[in-house]
Each structure stands twice: as C-alpha cells, then as structure tokens.
Amino acid sequence: MKPSLQLRIGHQLTMTPQLQQAIRLLQLSAVDLQTEIQEALDTNSMLEVQEAPTPETTLEGSSHNNDNTDSEPTSYAQQSDDEREQAHWEYPLSQQYRYQGHGSGNELETLNGTQTTLQDHLLWQMQLTPFSDTDKLIATTIIDAINEDGFLVCPLAEIVATVKQACDVEMEEVEAVLHRIQRFDPVGVGARSLSECLKVQLDHQPSSKWRNKAQELVCHHLELLGKRDYPALKRRLGLTLDELREVIQAIQSLNPRPGTKIGGPSPEYIVPDVYTYKKHGKWHVELNPECTPHLKINHDYASLVRRSDSSADNQFLRNQLQEARWFLKSIENRNDTLLKVARCIVQEQQGFLEYGEEAMKPLILHDIAGVLEMHESTISRVTTQKYLHTPRGTFELKYFFSSHVGTDEGGECSATAIRALIKKLIAAENRKKPLSDSKLSKLLAELGIQVARRTVAKYREGMTIPPSNERKQLI
DSSP: OOOOOOOOOOOOOOOOHHHHHHHHHHTOOHHHHHHHHHHHHHHOTTEEEOOOOOHHHHHHHHHHHHHHSSSOOOOTTTSOHHHHHHHHHHSOHHHHTTTTTOSOSOHHHHHTOOOOOHHHHHHHHHHHSOOOHHHHHHHHHHHHTBOTTSBBOSOHHHHHHHHTTTSOOOHHHHHHHHHHHTTSSSTTTTBSSHHHHHHHHHHHSOOOTTHHHHHHHHHHOHHHHHTTOHHHHHHHHTOOHHHHHHHHHHHHTSOSOGGGGSOOSOOOOOOOSEEEEEETTEEEEEEOTTTSOOEEEOHHHHTTOOTTOOSHHHHHHHHHHHHHHHHHHHHHHHHHHHHHHHHHHHHHTHHHHHHOGGGOOOBOHHHHHHHHTOOHHHHHHHHTTOEEEETTEEEEGGGGOBOEEEBTTSOEEEHHHHHHHHHHHHHTSBTTBOOOHHHHHHHHHHTTBOOOHHHHHHHHHHTTOOOHHHHOOOO
16 A cells, blocks of 8 residues: 555644643642642742732722711611611621631641541540559450450450460459449440440449349340330339330440540531522522632732743743633632522522522532523532531532422422421331331321331431331330
C-alpha cells in the first residue's frame, strides 16, 4: 500500500481544563472547597483574600441607616413573645450570625481537640490503683483486649498465656484483676457478656427492694426479656405485673454498652452551603457567605505582566494570572448553579418548610433539571454533600428528592411523607399492642395511600425502628 493523505471532517467533544476545573469544584463539599481555595492561595500569587468589613464599620453603617429611617424599630424588651419568634423566623441568618467569625481564635482548636479513648481512661485509673507490677501487667493486657463498647473480647485463657511469657501467673490472679477493672469508671467495663455487664452494674448500685430479682433476671432470664415474654418472666420470678415493671425499669436504667460513655468517634461538623428564611410571607434563599471567602486578583502582581515581553518570568506571571481568572470564574459558576438549584428546590418544597415532612412533595432530579434546563448529572453534582439550612434544621439537598406513591384520589405522595406518617402512627400506638407492618399498611390505605407490607417494613427499617414484637413494652 502506498502512503496517502486523507481529509476527514468530524465533530469531537473535548473537555477543556477550565471545564474540568469547573466540574471538579461543583461537586466539592463546603469543607473540601475551603481546602481547594487554600491550596490555590498557596500556589498562585495572583490570588488574595478580599478583606471583610470590620464589626465597627458594620455597626457604624447600621447606626447611620437607622438614623435615616422614618420610625425607630421596637426594642427587644418592648416586643412580645410572638413578635420575637416571628422576627427570629424571618430575619436573615447572615445578619443573625454576622459576628460569629470574630472570636478569640480558639474555636478551631477546641473543635479539633483530641478525645480521650476508653483505653487511656482505664490506664489512667490503673495507675491510681495500688497494683503490684504483675497485676499492672495483667491489667494492661486486659485493657488492651477491651473493645469500644467496653466488653472483653479475648478469652481469659489467652490473657493468661500472654502474661506467662513475662511472668508466671494463674487464672485466679487474672480473674481477680478483671473484677477490679470491672469496677473502674464506667462500671461494667471489661465484662465478657451482656449478662455479666448488667450484673456488675447492679452489684455496684445501692441496695434496693428489687435488686435481687433484677440480678436473677439478668443472670438467668435475659433471653426472655429480649423477647418481651412477660408472662413467662412473671412465672419464673414469681412476681406480679406491677412488680415485674419495677424490676424491668431498674434494668433499663443500666448501660448495656458502658464503653460508649468514654471517647467515641470524632463529631463531624456540617457547614450549610445555602440557607433559607421566610420574610414578608415569601421564602428567600441565599448563599452562606462564610463558606466561600471573597477572592480577588492581586493588582500589584497583575500590573507586573507586560504584553510585549516574552521572557520566562513574564510568561509565568501570565499563566498565573490566567489560572487565577479561571479559578474565580469556576467559583462564580459554582455559586450561581448552587443558588439556582437551591431556589428551585425551595420553591418546590414550600409545603415541607411550612408544615413538615408529611407535606413533602415527590421530586426527582429530572424535575429540577427540566425547570433549570440543565443536565441531571449537573443537578446530582450540585446536590451531593451540599446542605441547606432551614428553620426546621439543616438538610442535605439530596434529602428533598424522593420517589412517589400513587394515592386513591389520583395524586402522588412522596416516600419521605410516607415515612413521616409511619413514624407518627408508631409514636401514637399502644405500647402493649404495637402496630404490625400489616396493620400500618391498612392504616395508610385508610388515608388513601396504597403501600404494601414489605414496603412499610423497608421504610421502618430505614428509620431504625424495631419490629412490633421488639417495641412491645410493659405499661
């Protein structure tokens, strides 16, 4: 074959670096965006943070504006309770919390402080206990084998074998040290079973009328209590219904997982990207100014760029300036898209904001994409890990999307509203005879919502509500 040249005409879609950066910034959460902005400030000298007005300036401006008003506002002391509540409901959050950022600077240090773990707490108490060197070695080995819930997950035989590598010990010595650790704070830590954990806590409590019966129940009949088999418990313990109720109340006051009182996972703080408030009968949506600092181009460095100079230094400054402009444009596009989507969601879900979860409308990504003339993937990126602060709490934007179920009247009911109705029905049920999933399905059908029993079970499990046999209580 001879080499030849051919001319072909075609269309090809390519993602420019600017588009890739805009998409990446669009799907970042508020915390990740702060990190991205800080990295851009560290690597690009053309970017700088615009100074925010000081509190003194803001206060002077507010005083000046108040002087020009026709009438003086009513003071807080002169307002009624209803007026104060309405003012808090309608007043923009950006003005309510305007001065929160001007603290002493120790807030971030407090939030990022390390927590004491359960092992550290137990080791500290061990150092204060008059143990011998051998007992300290045994206690350290036992404490290392305690999990986050406070239970000993390693058999005592293995602990004896481990300690014997350093010194000769017997099983009785290990058990004696374990009994002392079980009296550490929190009481019951180091137990090998739930029954032992509850028994240790009962032994530590002051003597009461039903403590012996409670100890007998947790040692021999704990399985019956888990099944809510109250008739069998009355026969085994020889108690009346009122007496059994007092015994169960004493057991319910105990902590089945004592280790959770100490330490635990670090809390995750959510920063709302958007907030909404009601003012003059209308819902307003605004971006949270604390999420995105105001960036600008450093004019001093930008003035160093010379158009006719092609040196390496000047080309570097040009690239830095172009990247800074792209970054600012991407941030602006992200904020505009987020604000449009949030306003559209608030417009669609005003019933939820006014009346709660039971008034939530069915909504899918396609609905918002059709109104805003955007692609569904863009809506998905905007609503992931983005949070909206409302008077009813802070919710992820994904929360406002849910599937729908048809009603007898021909309308639609969202899955969120159905879950709220199930939760409401369970909260009002008779604890002696809890509502089964089939009964809940029938009650929803009476309200015009046709939901199968297995669907009710799925929604109930999603809300971590136990089944009817586990919700039964002795009232």
